[in-house]
Amino acid sequence: MKARLFYGRAGRFGVQLEGEEALRHVQIKGKRLQGVDEYNPLAPGDWVELDKDLLIIRRIERTNALQRFNWKQNKPQTFCANIDLVFCVLASKSPEFHVRFLDRLLIAAEEGGVEPVIVINKIDEGIEHLSEYLALYQNLGYTLVLASALHGDGLEQLRALAKDKLVGLWGASGVGKSTLLNALEPNIQQETAAVNRKWNRGNHTTNFATFLPKSNGGYWVDTPGMRDFTPFVPSQEELVLAMPEIQELAHHCPFSNCQHLDEQECAVKDGVEQGTIALTRYQSYVKVLEESTSYRKKW
Ligand SMILES: Nc1nc2c(ncn2[C@@H]2O[C@H](COP(=O)(O)OP(=O)(O)OP(=O)(O)O)[C@@H](O)[C@H]2O)c(=O)[nH]1
Ligand SMILES: [Zn+2]
Known part of the structure; x- marks a missing residue:
């Protein structure tokens, strides 16, 4: 069965x-x-x-699966599996917008095979300071939604993207995931709360993702707010595949096993110098590679 x-x-x-x-x-x-x-x-x-x-x-x-590396147990940890889409939720100003945190979510989504949508919430607090980043991620081909759970901006677009799908929601603690869910589903709040209580039975509820029925078909998969986040990436090659613009230039590196770090000649590093790869994205690559190299030794 x-x-x-x-x-x-x-x-x-x-x-x-x-x-x-x-x-x-x-x-x-x-x-x-x-x-x-x-x-x-x-x-x-x-x-x-x-x-x-x-x-x-x-x-x-x-x-597919959304995973991270769990440093306490030295093992990959799965938030949820077999979903259709993940909303990577960030706040425009508070908590502070960290572009490298966004990269971590995107890398994990790409690595896990889940299509990501970037959702910037709390745009009522201002969005102008992010225009450079908005252009960057749009140029990379990511769908980007500007939202305000408080004022209703972006909600229709999010509902339309999510229709009939199993949609994960994840992001740092305090970016407004719960507020967003309540705004997206004003009618099922009560029911949802009751079902959650029944399933989760009180404490430790935040360790696992929760399924919530969607009014236009499918489910929301709510995940606990994170403080830090280490994407689980099993190899350097996989990391390259999770970053589209790095993948594109990596083909042109003279050495097929180029790590894009200290090599004398490297198309990826040239790309960073020429501005075809954003410096912040390259920094994310280096950091995630460093981390994954260190946990692969332990695992
Ligand atoms: N200005 C503004 N504040 C918002 C918006 N959405 C949520 N907030 C506020 O941000 C705070 C955090 O919201 P939550 O919905 O609890 O955040 P969360 O992502 O669920 O946080 P965790 O439960 O820690 O994962 C609350 O005080 C909300 O009222 C928004 O669109 N605009
Ligand atoms: Zn290279």
């Missing part, structure tokens, strides 16, 4: 069997899911196979 996992904590998982509406609470057969060395082998959005006793025997292969 196939089921979709909506929620999991302390070894109990809320799943919806194919063709059923209600959630059932199930467990993994045996203690651990075999062959998966991850912080949380199962994440909201996963499809799983159950045996006749309704025990989880297998995670069905993911189409």
Whole structure:
């Protein structure tokens, strides 16, 4: 039997069997899911196979996943899997807009195979100071929505992008994800709160993503606000693939194994000098590469 996992904590998982509406609470057969060395082998959005006793025997292969590296456990951690789109939410001014944090979210989304949409919330606090960055990400081909959860700007556009989809929401703590969700779904607030209480049972609720039904089809997948964030990138080559403009120039590096760091001749570094690659993007590349090199040694 196939089921979709909506929620999991302390070894109990809320799943919806194919063709059923209600959630059932199930467990993994045996203690651990075999062959998966991850912080949380199962994440909201996963499809799983159950045996006749309704025990989880297998995670069905993911189409994509939003992950980070968890330094405490030295393992990749999955927020959610098999989703259609992720809204990377930042605030225009408070908390301060950190462009390298945006790169980290975009790298993780690209790496995980999830299409990102950049959402800048709180534009009522001003947006002019970001015009250079807005142009940068638009030129890179990313969809960008300017929003104000308080004043309603951008909400229609977000609803339209999300229609019938499973849409993840993530971003730093305080950027306004909850406010945005409430503004996007004014009618299901009460219901949602009740369902959350039932699924999450009080404490430690913020460790996992939560599914919330969308009024125009599909689900929102709300994730806990983050303070810092390390994208999980298994190799340098994968990192290059997660940054479109670096990938494009990397083809022209004379050495096929170029790391784009200290090499004498490097098309990527030339690109940074000539301005075809933004310095902040290159800095993000270097930093994420450094970090991933260090955790790959531990993992
Ligand atoms: N000016 C302005 N303030 C906003 C807007 N959206 C949210 N806020 C405020 O920003 C603060 C944080 O909002 P939350 O919705 O709690 O942020 P969050 O991203 O859910 O934070 P976490 O729960 O920590 O993940 C609150 O005081 C909101 O009222 C907006 O569009 N404009
Ligand atoms: Zn190079």
